[in-house]
Amino acid sequence: MTDKELKARLPDAIAARVRSLRITDGKVTAILDASGLDASARQDVEEATQDLLGQVEGIEEVRVAMMADRPQRRIIAVGSGKGGVGKSTLTANLAIALARAGRKVGIVDADIYGPSQPTLLANQGERPVAENDKLVPVESKWGVPVLSMGHLVEPGRAIAWRGPMVGSALGQLIDANWGDTELLLIDLPPGTGDVQLTMLQRFKPAGAVIVSTPQDLSLIDATRAMQLFETGSIPVIGLVENMAGYACPHCGELSDPFGTGGVETAAAAKGVPFLGRIPLSLEIREASDAGTPPAADDGVQGEAFRAIADKLSRWLDGADA
Numbered sequence: 192m193t194d195k196e197l198k199a200r201l202p203d204a205i206a207a208r209v210r211s212l213r214i215t216d217g218k219v220t221a222i223l224d225a226s227g228l229d230a231s232a233r234q235d236v237e238e239a240t241q242d243l244l245g246q247v248e249g250i251e252e253v254r255v256a257m258m259a260d261r262p263q264r265r266i267i268a269v270g271s272g273k274g275g276v277g278k279s280t281l282t283a284n285l286a287i288a289l290a291r292a293g294r295k296v297g298i299v300d301a302d303i304y305g306p307s308q309p310t311l312l313a314n315q316g317e318r319p320v321a322e323n324d325k326l327v328p329v330e331s332k333w334g335v336p337v338l339s340m341g342h343l344v345e346p347g348r349a350i351a352w353r354g355p356m357v358g359s360a361l362g363q364l365i366d367a368n369w370g371d372t373e374l375l376l377i378d379l380p381p382g383t384g385d386v387q388l389t390m391l392q393r394f395k396p397a398g399a400v401i402v403s404t405p406q407d408l409s410l411i412d413a414t415r416a417m418q419l420f421e422t423g424s425i426p427v428i429g430l431v432e433n434m435a436g437y438a439c440p441h442c443g444e445l446s447d448p449f450g451t452g453g454v455e456t457a458a459a460a461k462g463v464p465f466l467g468r469i470p471l472s473l474e475i476r477e478a479s480d481a482g483t484p485p486a487a488d489d490g491v492q493g494e495a496f497r498a499i500a501d502k503l504s505r506w507l508d509g510a511d512a
């Protein structure tokens with residue numbers, strides 16, 4: 192039997208992926224292109240090839256290697272212990288700052304109960320299309336594609352879903368057609384529930400960034416979020432303090448409505464890096480609500496986000512944050 196005849200035993204969909212196929216003394220070595228396949232589809236193709244070629248008369252052994260064209264996409268989770276601390280704002284601005292620094296970044300808005308990325312990225316009302324059973328992310332004008340439940344469900348509709356449905360929805364957002372995106376930032380829902388667990392178990396993020404405001408109660412929740420990641424052996428890249436220090440827009444006087452420095456102290460106590468502090472600012476809120484995230488230009492409001500994105504970049508490149 193020749194290599195060509197052997198290849199003809201495979202269905203077209205698999206044969207199209209064959210990069211090389213050799214038979215020597217009854218032993219077959221097949222190298223297949225795995226690009227565009229998620230982990231389970233990859234396994235299916237590998238097993239089908241093993242089975243089909245293994246059934247051919249005279250074949251004693253089949254070895255299959257699945258090759259991907261690009262390094263595996265990395266996932267970074269952005270989490271918080273409680274809602275309203277600015278996790279979505281941070282995710283959007285980090286993604287934009289990283290994209291402006293040349294990285295191919297996408298966002299998955301896993302905040303299934305309160306998706307806010309479509310508003311932040313000014314693409315609400317758009318619908319992702321599906322190609323070959325996979326969702327195609329929605330583009331944003333900031334060069335960051337995004338998939339959010341907010342693009343799939345009518346705005347403002349409360350979603351009363353059970354855990355497994357949430358898990359499968361999240362799976363569709365992450366296993367989407369992300370093309371050449373190298374880095375996915377996942378805007379997690381607050382807390383330590385089903386979505387977070389599914390995320391850790393199925394998608395194994397490379398690391399997690401945790402956002403907290405400086406108040407004690409928020410910090411207790413952030414510590415809980417940190418424990419969740421540690422339990423799942425996901426490295427905590429660091430903590431971010433948001434809404435620290437308020438500059439009065441009229442007189443410029445600085446005040447600390449929620450205190451300041453608490454998150455840095457908590458990070459030191461836990462032995463994790465402190466990534467930076469974002470001031471409480473009316474401009475940040477207004478820009479975010481208007482779909483023009485501060486990190487999209489070189490203005491002062493984006494500075495804190497850019498500095499945190501730099502640290503995240505260094506972590507991604509293998510140095511400590």
Ligand SMILES: Nc1ncnc2c1ncn2[C@@H]1O[C@H](COP(=O)(O)OP(=O)(O)OP(=O)(O)O)[C@@H](O)[C@H]1O
Nearest residue numbers: 274275276277278279280434470471472475476479
């Ligand atoms: N540094 C900041 N200064 C002023 N407003 C901010 C700041 N960070 C976030 N906000 C505002 O606070 C509100 C909550 O922020 P955001 O939606 O990012 O929080 P969240 O933690 O993702 O909340 P949830 O989990 O409930 O979706 C938004 O209106 C946002 O514009």
